[in-house]
Amino acid sequence: MTKIEAIIQVSKLEAVKDALHEVGVEGMTVFEARGHGRQKGHTEFYRGREYTVDLIPKVKLEIVLADEMVEKVVQAITTAARTGKIGDGKIFLSRIDEAIRIRNDERGESVL
Amino acid sequence: MVCLFAISGLAQTSGANAAENAAQSAQIAKLEQAVADAKSSGDNAWMLTSSALVLMMTGPGLVLFYGGLVRKKNVLSTMMQSFALMAIVTLLWALISYSLAFAPGNSYIGGLHNVFLRGVGAQPDPDYAATIPLQTFMVFQLMFAIITPALITGAFAERMKFSAMTAFMVLWSLVVYAPMAHMVWGKGGWLNASLGGRFPCLDFAGGTVVHVTSGVSALVCALYLGPRIGYPKQSMPPHSVVLSFIGACLLWVGWFGFNAGSALSAGSLATSAFVATHFGAAAATVGWSAAEWWKRGKPSALGAISGAVAGLVAITPAAGFVSPMSAIAIGLAAGVFCFLMVTKVKSMFRYDDSLDAFGVHGAGGTLGALLTGVFASSAVNPIFKDAQGRTLASGWLEGNAHQLLNQLVGIAIAWGLAIVGTVVILKLVDITIGLRVPEEHEMQGLDLSQHGEEGYYWEPAA
Numbered sequence: 001m002t003k004i005e006a007i008i009q010v011s012k013l014e015a016v017k018d019a020l021h022e023v024g025v026e027g028m029t030v031f032e033a034r035g036h037g038r039q040k041g042h043t044e045f046y047r048g049r050e051y052t053v054d055l056i057p058k059v060k061l062e063i064v065l066a067d068e069m070v071e072k073v074v075q076a077i078t079t080a081a082r083t084g085k086i087g088d089g090k091i092f093l094s095r096i097d098e099a100i101r102i103r104n105d106e107r108g109e110s111v112l
Numbered sequence: 113m114v115c116l117f118a119i120s121g122l123a124q125t126s127g128a129n130a131a132e133n134a135a136q137s138a139q140i141a142k143l144e145q146a147v148a149d150a151k152s153s154g155d156n157a158w159m160l161t162s163s164a165l166v167l168m169m170t171g172p173g174l175v176l177f178y179g180g181l182v183r184k185k186n187v188l189s190t191m192m193q194s195f196a197l198m199a200i201v202t203l204l205w206a207l208i209s210y211s212l213a214f215a216p217g218n219s220y221i222g223g224l225h226n227v228f229l230r231g232v233g234a235q236p237d238p239d240y241a242a243t244i245p246l247q248t249f250m251v252f253q254l255m256f257a258i259i260t261p262a263l264i265t266g267a268f269a270e271r272m273k274f275s276a277m278t279a280f281m282v283l284w285s286l287v288v289y290a291p292m293a294h295m296v297w298g299k300g301g302w303l304n305a306s307l308g309g310r311f312p313c314l315d316f317a318g319g320t321v322v323h324v325t326s327g328v329s330a331l332v333c334a335l336y337l338g339p340r341i342g343y344p345k346q347s348m349p350p351h352s353v354v355l356s357f358i359g360a361c362l363l364w365v366g367w368f369g370f371n372a373g374s375a376l377s378a379g380s381l382a383t384s385a386f387v388a389t390h391f392g393a394a395a396a397t398v399g400w401s402a403a404e405w406w407k408r409g410k411p412s413a414l415g416a417i418s419g420a421v422a423g424l425v426a427i428t429p430a431a432g433f434v435s436p437m438s439a440i441a442i443g444l445a446a447g448v449f450c451f452l453m454v455t456k457v458k459s460m461f462r463y464d465d466s467l468d469a470f471g472v473h474g475a476g477g478t479l480g481a482l483l484t485g486v487f488a489s490s491a492v493n494p495i496f497k498d499a500q501g502r503t504l505a506s507g508w509l510e511g512n513a514h515q516l517l518n519q520l521v522g523i524a525i526a527w528g529l530a531i532v533g534t535v536v537i538l539k540l541v542d543i544t545i546g547l548r549v550p551e552e553h554e555m556q557g558l559d560l561s562q563h564g565e566e567g568y569y570w571e572p573a574a
Contacts, residue, residue: 009555011555011556014342014345014346034570042560043564044560044564044565044566044569045564045565046565055570057570
């Protein structure tokens with residue numbers, strides 16, 4: 001099993017969700033996040049005082065999948081979330097040892 | 113000799129009488145003046161209060177109502193549009209637009225007699241309101257001129273440049289609002305019912321002038337600008353119905369100034385308009401909620417407050433002409449009608465009237481203006497009189513079917529002027545400034561891209 005963590009532009013969430021449903025992903029967890037990579041922030045003014053906001057609103061998706069789904073899903077996310085500009089986000093993959101369904105103690109890939 | 117004495121005595125007596133009479137006349141004149149002053153003070157107190165109430169409808173009423181309905185990245189820009197109009201329209205009113213609306217002119221637009229508010233002082237103008245300073249009348253009317261364009265902002269919410277919005281609204285105030293206000297309420301206006309217009313259209317507080325013009329212009333804006341990116345596929349629910357809720361309640365209260373203030377005095381006509389306003393709003397709340405409950409299984413909070421606003425819109429032209437029972441009928445009709453406009457018609461034609469400025473104000477205003485011609489009662493307000501001063505029938509239910517035609521003429525002119533004026537202005541602003549923000553800015557939200565601020569500044573919890 002693999003966990004996909006994708007950090008994307010807030011405005012791309014709808015498109016990514018649609019793309020994921022299309023390739024058969026049935027569940028996901030979404031977080032509102034703040035952060036930055038190479039993308040610079042922006043400045044805001046409050047009564048003439050300048051504030052630099054470098055932690056930009058992002059959305060983070062977490063999805064745990066059976067390994068054979070992973071490439072397809074990564075493809076779907078990158079295609080849907082890409083604008084080609086700095087700030088499009090990143091995807092991280094990591095191994096998952098076990099999955100347990102709380103309702104009935106079921107274990108393994110069938111939980112996903 | 114005796115005779116002479118008698119005559120001189122008589123002369124003396126009559127001299128005393130004349131002095132007494134003169135003193136009495138002076139006394140009566142003084143009392144009359146005191147009564148007039150008292151009435152003037154009473155009327156003026158109510159009209160100043162009403163003016164403040166109508167301003168409160170825009171800020172914070174409409175500001176909160178619209179602010180809550182947009183996504184949170186656009187809350188400030190949406191609030192700012194209405195608030196900016198509170199300032200911009202005010203300056204414009206002082207410079208020229210009051211004069212274009214209310215100075216003597218031709219049947220369509222006022223002249224330049226009152227530019228820079230020349231001649232607008234403490235003296236009343238009996239044609240408009242005999243008991244309040246003309247300056248009070250001017251400032252009361254100003255509050256209407258502010259909220260009308262502010263209503264339109266609901267149609268292009270979340271996608272129009274701030275610069276384009278201000279340019280559009282300045283032109284709109286001059287090209288659409290001023291002539292419409294002059295035609296319906298101004299001296300010599302073509303549709304003026306109380307000052308001898310060619311087609312006397314009954315519009316007590318602005319069903320055509322305020323709601324039809326703004327609502328129809330809103331539709332034109334929505335069609336011209338096109339939908340927001342992602343509409344209608346992506347859901348764009350209100351970010352805070354709580355804000356909208358407070359805004360709608362403030363609108364309801366402010367509307368008493370709008371409608372009862374339009375009596376331009378503090379007498380029984382103001383009471384009648386006040387009562388009709390309240391009953392209309394209540395009935396429309398029930399009408400919308402019942403329709404929604406029946407169609408969707410639940411009466412929503414947003415539905416209830418939208419219903420109230422729809423009722424207030426529809427009763428606006430009728431308040432001051434109709435009985436409380438008629439107000440309830442108008443309110444019920446408006447609640448159900450606007451519910452259908454917003455839920456069915458909008459999705460049928462797929463235009464993105466983001467905050468339903470047309471569905472509520474255009475549709476509700478048109479319905480209300482029409483129903484005013486049906487329900488207007490000469491017992492409530494004897495507006496039409498024959499040459500001998502006898503009261504004539506007002507509305508259709510009293511046998512004056514012709515009034516429906518007059519209402520239709522008023523509605524048609526408001527629609528026509530709004531459509532033509534808005535299209536021309538949009539075109540002009542589009543080729544000079546450009547109407548829409550770039551796609552990137554729309555995605556980012558107008559608060560940041562247009563104003564460099566956020567409504568809800570994020571900081572990590574301490």
